[in-house]
Amino acid sequence: MAANNNCEYINDKSIPEDLLCPICTDPLEEPLSANQCGHTFCRQCITDTFQTMSQCPTCRHTLTLEDFKPVTLRPFLNQLNQILVKCKSCPETNIQRGNFKDHAIKCMKTIVSCPAADIKCSWTGQHEKMQDHVSICPLVQIQPMITELNATVKQQSEQIHFLYTVLEKISTNYKETCKEYYKAKGAAYCDICKKRFIFNEHEHRLHYCPETDFCSTCVKKYFS
Known part of the structure; x- marks a missing residue:
């Protein structure tokens, strides 16, 4: 093959x-x-x-x-x-198959993609024309900024996940303490949207003591 x-x-x-x-x-x-x-x-x-x-x-x-x-x-x-x-x-010939990859990297006639193909630049052309394209491609110019932004978003996502895990553990630790409060009150106000909600209508709510609740609508909006 x-x-x-x-x-x-x-x-x-x-x-x-x-x-x-x-x-x-x-x-x-x-x-x-x-x-x-x-x-x-x-x-x-x-x-x-x-x-x-x-x-x-x-x-x-x-x-x-x-x-x-x-x-x-x-x-x-x-x-x-x-x-x-x-x-x-x-036109180059008589290349040993084991060396062809090295030749392809240097071959000026090989069809290559733009270095910014990963951010949707669709240009392809001969290797010898790559530099001319790179000099005018707007996506190549902003590629370093997008890479930096992606790294920042990834870092912040990891931080959010960490904080969410910590809060979830805190909620679990206080679950027994809060049982009587849930039964007695049955309702709460979301600390984000301020709307009143009933516990059994919001099974996916988040509760963090003392007296901190997020309704399932806000959980889906900010934590999904």
Whole structure:
């Protein structure tokens, strides 16, 4: 199964059969082998296959996906890495497959996304045109501020969760003390919206002693 659509094999007919995946018939990618039968497949190929069957696709030996382990034999992996490929984006050829990722990073013709793609910039283009785009992209300019704001929001959310947990523990500790008050009064005023509410109508209210209550409407608004 070809792992990178930006390259293609130069002479796939000359590749030894032992290096080919029986499922996709391409050179093996992240090869996994079953100890029980010794047959080897691409990781993705065998993972997809075992979504619908529980047998080795070659010999029909009953197996589970856990029976397949990564191939670690260095000479075998070296043969796979030394298979020659050519880049689809530029004229460069005779690149060893194991080195293609390094080439793709530097290739000026490779199609890349904007550095601000994570905040919804939809631009894609050749690597050599990236800098021109970055210099005018408004999302790239504000990306550091958004990152900082996200970090602040995360920190504040963790603080709120901490305070909520503390208050919840306090409420639990005073629950027995408050039982008679609930039975005697049956109602309270929300400390946020100031509206009167009945306890049994607000099962999700928050109560913190002494005499502190939040109705379920405010709980959903501020704590959900």
